[in-house]
Amino acid sequence: MEFLEGLFSAGGGLFGYLIPALFVLTIVVFIHELGHFMVGRWCGVTIKAFSVGFGPELFGFYDKHGTRWKFSAIPLGGYVKFLGDENAASVPDQDAISQMSDEDRAGALHTKPLWARAAIVAAGPIANFLLAIVIFAGLLMVYGKAITPARVDSIVPNSAAETAGFEVGDIMIAIDGNEIEAFSDIQRIVALSSESTLQITVDRGGELVTLSTTPRRQEITDQFGNKQKIGVLGIRHQASPEDVRRVAYGPGEALVGGVKETYFIIDRTLGYIGRIFVGKEDADQLGGPIRVAQVSGQVATLGIAALINLAGMLSVSIGLINLFPVPMLDGGHLLFFAIEAVRGKPLSEKNQELGFKIGLAMVLSLMVFATFNDISYVFLSD
Incomplete structure (x- = not known):
């Protein structure tokens, strides 16, 4: 490690x-x-090749079933080639299939x-x-999970939060009915909700108050110097060491947490794509292999756990x-x-x-x- x-x-x-x-x-x-x-x-399909990457083969080997396992020169994907495939996208090769013996046809994907x-x-x-x-x-x-209370410690003047009526000391407990466990939960939801109205429930001195607010799109610079446009409320949070608590997870709780995180990413991704089509997000935030390489390198400086987490998100x-x-x-x-x-x-x-x-x-x-x-x-x- x-x-x-x-x-x-x-x-x-x-x-x-x-x-x-x-x-x-x-x-x-x-x-x-x-x-x-x-x-x-x-x-029971006959598998001709298993490749990580495209293009010319760099190295590989055959297994006992005759499948060629290989690493190829262009590491931007991969493929499994089944008997009867015309290419790596599994387009059926009808001519080849029609000329197969009955034994081979039985192992072809498309039959x-x-x-x-x-x-x-x-x-x-x-x-x-x-x-x-x-x-x-x-x-x-x-590693567990570090949790800081979703508390409002200060409010940016003329911000969406000030317009909505947030007050210092408010503790957010739900956004659009979704439970808020930590301040980081707010950031993840608000970031992809610019120009969309959110119903936020806060605990204000023991009284539950629901506030309606619309995060404003704003360009920010992250710790690596990357610029991105996200939704911002205008709430600041200063957590002291005493505020931070680390929650440990057993196998069952961790599995549930893993499912919830996967669902969250799917939901946010689909929401983001939908918002592009209605003009609420910019398509220039979509990235390809160069951006993946850049982000991977930056995240790697935070440690192997952060890089593995990125692998989960990319997956x-x-x-x-x-x-x-x-x-x-x-x-x-x-x-x-x-x-x-x-x-x-x-x-x-x-x-x-x-x-x-x-x-x-x-x-x-x-x-x-x-x-x-x-x-x-x-x-x-x-």
């Missing part, structure tokens, strides 16, 4: 960003693909029952969610994104399977091919957009 702490916190520049990013991405991608792999093998294909595809994102739950639960068991995000109903992604395959279930037969090859082309264009466009955001954010911002 001490060796890892030193490795990830030492140095800087390209090395300081690259090693933590590869550590985080490798864990998340490996577990995602392992989900596909394990359910595929359980369903399996609908339920089996759906289970194999869904297993990747589900594995990501399970990984996140395990990570968050494990961190709670090992949730990758699992969720893969469930979007876009052909080429897992969600796109599941969409085709749902259509097949309703129609009683799969879409025609022509329509599936058209869908995959549209999906590829959408994925590539998103990657270009995210990379442009990364370059603007990391290299061109003041």
Whole structure:
């Protein structure tokens, strides 16, 4: 553990960003693909290759089942290639399937029952969610949780909090009906709620008071010098050492906490995407691989626990994104399977091919957009 702490916190520049990013991405991608792999093998599908990364193979080996396990040169994803796949996105190779022997056809992914294909595809994102739950639960068991009271110690003049009628000494206990355990809970909810009205319940000298307030979008600079636009109430909190209490978690409580944290990230992510479409958030906050590398390097300076926590958050995000109903992604395959279930037969090859082309264009466009955001954010911002 001490060796890892030193490795990830030492140095800087390209090395300081690259090693933590590869550590985080490798864990998340490996577990995602392992989900596909394990359910595929359980369903009797022949698996040709398991790759972490794309592009030319760097090194690998064959297992006893003939599967090629390999690490590839471009560490921005990975894939499991099943018998009958035309490419890494599991597009069916109809010509190859039609020429297979009966024995080979029995092991091809695309000849399996609908339920089996759906289970194999869904297993990747589900594995990501399970990984996140395990990570968050494990961190709670090992480190516990530091809690400071959600107390208002001062109010910024002319802020949203002052307009709403907050008073010094108020203790927040709920936001929109969601229980507030610590001051950090407020920050996480308010940050992604700019220009949205929140109902906040406070304990004011033993009396419960509900205040309606709308956080204002404001650009802030974090401890690493990164600028971001978030919702701000204008409340300040000065916690003394006596205010901080550390809560220990047993296995059962930690598991519940891990599930809650995973759900929170899913809910906040979907909410953020929805707010982009209605104009309440800026799409320039969306990041790609360069931003992941930068954030990984910065978080690594805080220690291995912070980096592992980032891996959990990224695992949730990758699992969720893969469930979007876009052909080429897992969600796109599941969409085709749902259509097949309703129609009683799969879409025609022509329509599936058209869908995959549209999906590829959408994925590539998103990657270009995210990379442009990364370059603007990391290299061109003041």
